[in-house]
Amino acid sequence: MAAGSGVPTLELARLSRGEVIGIDIDQPALDKFAAMIAESGLSDRAKALNCSLINMDFPEETFDIIWSEGSIYAIGFEKGLREWKRFLKPGGFMVIHDEQGNISEKLEQISKCGYELLGSFLLSKETWWIEYFAPLEKLITKAQTKYFGIIPLENVYGQTENREGECFSR
Numbered sequence: 498m499a500a501g502s503g504v505p506t507l508e509l510a511r512l513s514r515g516e517v518i519g520i521d522i523d524q525p526a527l528d529k530f531a532a533m534i535a536e537s538g539l540s541d542r543a544k545a546l547n548c549s550l551i552n553m554d555f556p557e558e559t560f561d562i563i564w565s566e567g568s569i570y571a572i573g574f575e576k577g578l579r580e581w582k583r584f585l586k587p588g589g590f591m592v593i594h595d596e597q598g599n600i601s602e603k604l605e606q607i608s609k610c611g612y613e614l615l616g617s618f619l620l621s622k623e624t625w626w627i628e629y630f631a632p633l634e635k636l637i638t639k640a641q642t643k644y645f646g647i648i649p650l651e652n653v654y655g656q657t658e659n660r661e662g663e664c665f666s667r
């Protein structure tokens with residue numbers, strides 16, 4: 498859900514060998530995602546769909562798994578849990594990767610909304626560095642070299658540094 502770049506959705510399609518629908522409202526991102534689906538030979542099992550996660554109109558009990566990767570913030574944690582429940586098949590699973598904060602409150606909301614909590618964990622600082630900030634830093638350096646003097650990338654870089662501070666309260 499909220500496929501964005503499509504990377505997590507494609508990985509899920511590969512790992513599960515099931516059918517996967519990646520939804521988002523960012524059409525340019527969905528176009529890239531659709532191209533990636535075609536390139537990866539997964540067109541028979543993966544689909545990019547322009548649809549808002551705020552008003553989805555899938556039939557009830559459509560999905561075995563709803564996977565929200567960095568997107569439930571758009572509807573709100575508790576509201577998302579409540580609204581999306583009807584799209585799950587009985588015994589289906591919901592996986593949510595959300596920003597840190599109000600963790601105990603969110604865990605309570607999970608059972609309050611009628612789900613059984615199977616587990617939860619925090620991503621380590623190291624994981625964020627290796628998987629997110631280090632590649633991002635490389636891309637920024639590459640862009641700074643390529644567009645030197647054309648776009649004031651120093652501003653972008655400054656924002657990234659601030660964001661890191663927010664995430665980890667350093």
Ligand SMILES: C[S@@+](CC[C@H](N)C(=O)[O-])C[C@H]1O[C@@H](n2cnc3c(N)ncnc32)[C@H](O)[C@@H]1O
Nearest residue numbers: 499500501502521522523549550566567568571
């Ligand atoms: C933080 S990104 C996560 C993207 C992707 N899940 C990933 O992990 O790479 C958030 C995504 O949510 C999408 N989004 C925001 N509001 C949305 C909405 N109402 N319906 C569907 N997607 C939405 C954005 O377009 C963006 O692609």
